[in-house]
Amino acid sequence: SQQGEEDPQALSIQEGENATMNCSYKTSINNLQWYRQNSGRGLVHLILIRSNEREKHSGRLRVTLDTSKKSSSLLITASRAADTASYFCATGAGGGGNKLTFGTGTQLKVEL
Amino acid sequence: NAGVMQNPRHLVRRRGQEARLRCSPMKGHSHVYWYRQLPEEGLKFMVYLQKENIIDESGMPKERFSAEFPKEGPSILRIQQVVRGDSAAYFCASSPRSGGARLTGELFFGEGSRLTVL
Numbered sequence: 001s002q003q004g005e006e007d008p009q010a011l012s013i014q015e016g017e018n019a020t021m022n023c024s025y026k027t028s029i030n031n032l033q034w035y036r037q038n039s040g041r042g043l044v045h046l047i048l049i050r051s052n053e054r055e056k057h058s059g060r061l062r063v064t065l066d067t068s069k070k071s072s073s074l075l076i077t078a079s080r081a082a083d084t085a086s087y088f089c090a091t092g093a094g095g096g097g098n099k100l101t102f103g104t105g106t107q108l109k110v111e112l
Numbered sequence: 113n114a115g116v117m118q119n120p121r122h123l124v125r126r127r128g129q130e131a132r133l134r135c136s137p138m139k140g141h142s143h144v145y146w147y148r149q150l151p152e153e154g155l156k157f158m159v160y161l162q163k164e165n166i167i168d169e170s171g172m173p174k175e176r177f178s179a180e181f182p183k184e185g186p187s188i189l190r191i192q193q194v195v196r197g198d199s200a201a202y203f204c205a206s207s208p209r210s211g212g213a214r215l216t217g218e219l220f221f222g223e224g225s226r227l228t229v230l
Contacts, residue, residue: 041223042116042222042223043203043205045219048218098145098217098218099145099168100157102154102156104154105153
């Protein structure tokens, strides 16, 4: 399997519900990031959590990181139809530059 | 405050032709990254460049693919003698100078160039 695998591959929920996506990775990391991609568009950075952090919040987003299990989760609370997109986790090894390794993504569909 | 600019957005080539994809990073960014995305898949790293230097090309196919980031002008990803398997979306991303990159870790992406090989 690849560095950075998201689970589930696809998720369909009703507007107002919470959406939880998980990401597992294999190697040591400096940071883990979540990105969003609308269909046919580029990726947009959502949130970054460093390896020495366990939880981070940004608006309706909550990210957790468990380095002992090499896993992270992204929670979107009170989802909206506009949250419909693909969500990718990406790991950075640190050092010079920002080379990121992306996961396979979770396709989230929020229905009215 | 322009973001990362990629062109063309869509490119159609016949097998055996050459494809050139261009990327202008955000103002003040000196690091450029190219990624490839196949349909329904995540992004695969191809190459990381700074001005006039290739830093990491571990994701580049050994043949037909090349990248450059000259002192002046955009970064270019060049695919020679394209084959149907090269059909994909190619994304460029940029980040600030090394010191800034270590502080933020974030990549800024363009809208991608979608290559279709007939």
